[in-house]
Amino acid sequence: MTVVGNRLRYLRELLNLTQEEFAKKLQISSSSLKRYEGSNQSEARELPLDLALKIAVEYGISLDWLTGVSDNMYRNQTPSKLAEIFNSLTEDQKKELFSYAMYLKNKGENMNE
Template sequence: MSESTLFAQRLKQARTDKKMKQSELSEISGVSIATISAYESADGTKGKNPSLENARSLAKALGISLDWLCGMPDNISEKPATYSELFKFLVYISNSAYTQVYSADRSNEYGELLVGIIEFRDTNIYNFISKWEKIKRLYDQGDIDRELYSLWLEKQYKDYNYEIAKWHEIRDGDLPF
């Protein structure tokens, strides 16, 4: 499979996974609708190869890595080194599967305990999830748009762009519970 074909497939997959129209992606990324269409229609013999600037803009607008969009393997070879990397992965999981973000134990409307709960014992992670729960609820309800939600996430990624504390470095007094 050619690189342009793989780029085309991944671009379209990422866009449709986010339930975005080409026009919406164009508005967010600044790349024209015609150009996005040309990228998505590439089949190795026709189509258009993206400039680095356009590929980066599209990846950012879609919340995906430029490496993945350009054809690098989609497996994770290294564990996240910073809180920012970890939070990006949590957001990726949330966007990839039917999930809800909660900062505490929850039961559903029938009083049943929800399954699949992951407990984080790190104050930074707890604080991020607590804030993320609130902003994501606003986004999911349509009270804020994708651009504001993305800006909020980008700010969090910048604020938390430092090394994850090792479990033995966290003291009980630092825990939120």
């Protein structure tokens, strides 16, 4: 699998979508998505630029990340974007996110000891 194929599959799994569901959202056939993900090496295809751009815009990811140039997945990793996301969550989701943030904070503090 190529870097692009791996990252495309990672994004799909992060979104908790099957290949069929993700293909439908992208308005492509599931067989095309399978080729872009490189599920079958002999049939693997390069992701067209227009589709890569569509994915980047739709899911807020960086083309640099998608192509393996960068490890920063999201385009807009700013405090204001984080606040916007936080404000769009339900109260239960906010509690879960806060708990996870505390876990990460404590994990980081323990690594520095």
